[in-house]
Amino acid sequence: MVLLIHHPILPQCRKIRLQMSEKKILFVLKEEEPWKLSPDVYKLNPAGEIPIFVSDGQVIAGQYPICEYLEDISSENRLLPPTPGERAECRRLMAWFDEKFYREVYRNIAQEKVFKRFSQGLAPDSKILKIGLNNLKFHMEYIDWLAERRNYLGGAEFSLADITAAAHLSVIDYLGDVPWENYHYAKLWYSKIKSRPSFKDILKDSVKGILPAKNYANLDF
Amino acid sequence: MVLLIHHPILPQCRKIRLQMSEKKILFVLKEEEPWKLSPDVYKLNPAGEIPIFVSDGQVIAGQYPICEYLEDISSENRLLPPTPGERAECRRLMAWFDEKFYREVYRNIAQEKVFKRFSQGLAPDSKILKIGLNNLKFHMEYIDWLAERRNYLGGAEFSLADITAAAHLSVIDYLGDVPWENYHYAKLWYSKIKSRPSFKDILKDSVKGILPAKNYANLDF
Secondary structure, three states, X not given: OEEEEEOOOOHHHXXXXXXXXXXXXXXXXXXXXXXXXXXXXXXXXXOXXXXXXXXXXXXXXXXXXXHHHHHHHOOOOOOOOOOHHHHHHHHHHHHHHHHHHHHHHHHHHHHHHHHHHHHHOOXXXXXXXXXXXXXXXHHHHHHHHHHHHOOEOOEOOOOHHXXXXXXXXXXXXXXXXXXXXXXXXXHHHHHHHHOOHHHHHHHOOOEOOEOOOOOOOOOOO | OEEEEEOOOOHHHHHHHHHHHHOOXXXXXXXXXXXXXXXXXXXXOOOOOOOEEEEOOEEEEXXXXXXXXXXXXXXXXXXXXXXXXXXHHHHHHHHHHHHHHHHHHHXXXXXXXXXXXXXXXXXXXXXXXXXXXXXXXXXXXXXXXXXXXXXXXXXXXXXXXXHXXXXXXXXXXXXXXXXXXXXXHHHHHHHHHHOOHHHHHHHOOOEOOEOOOOOOOOOOO
């Protein structure tokens, strides 16, 4: 049995949960608020970051090592394609969302709307929010462009590229900020991902104090 | 033959150069200034980021996919340890430097001293610099702590954890900001890394307009 220390507002935690569900790894969740981490977290990870994965005394901290570890140990339901070149393309897209989308969209939207409120009791800065929403359009165009040309974002098969993108988008979607109507192919792609059994738990997520947007859990959005 | 588009001020480019040198992969370098990337870069990588790796028509953009690709394709001089658990520990440290050190130290020091000057013609903000230098102490303590307990940062053997840490530290060292004298074990570890043949080219690096610190290339620093 695996223990994952996580929080539903963090896309990097959602990514690992989706990956484990796809691989049919059983796990229990322990929630930690990222703006008020307990000393236990620092004992397990001196970087003071979650997710943290604990299994049989093995502790792995951080989404990147956990994600690669899970691919490393489990041959069931491989989530990276068979050739090194295709794997590189998937990892390029994973980095796109984990780094670029995170920096340009997540930090400006989720940090403003959620982190600022719970850590400092402040309202979001509308100028920063606007930058995030504007950046989101560029990312939606890119997802739309990929989804029009490929069966899945990373190539012909479902992969960690889809998981990473959906983990990030699902947080912004929870907050009601994804303009789906303007991006036909992106929407088709997301509805395909949303229907996967691994996504069920993500759609039940709730961030204390913040209700999900109306269509968040709706498969027909 | 491999072409790597890079810049010597970027630790993520130094990391890939060190990795390729350790693996005895032949490569040529093409320099691009990160504050003034040419349209070619955007054609190869819509994220507009370097390093970009080109080999036989295969284009891989971004340090994470390149780094994992190089481990994937070359069995020579593996730079990750043999078991999944040990590999996870190495990757945790790689993320430590690529994300945490980058955010807390690099952005405050190198971006202030170098990027601001070349992109905006501005002098560094001494308050931001001070934050970076202060954060650096914490990271030096952690490197010192690891180097006292382990032969190499990631474990018993030289690995990508050492390469990543040294890539990041070497940029700060070029700028003359690493307080080596206070960190005995960190200094011993770095001098071991600095003496490797793969490091030779890094020590010859020069950032146009900025001279390296006095002891940058000195093996006895």
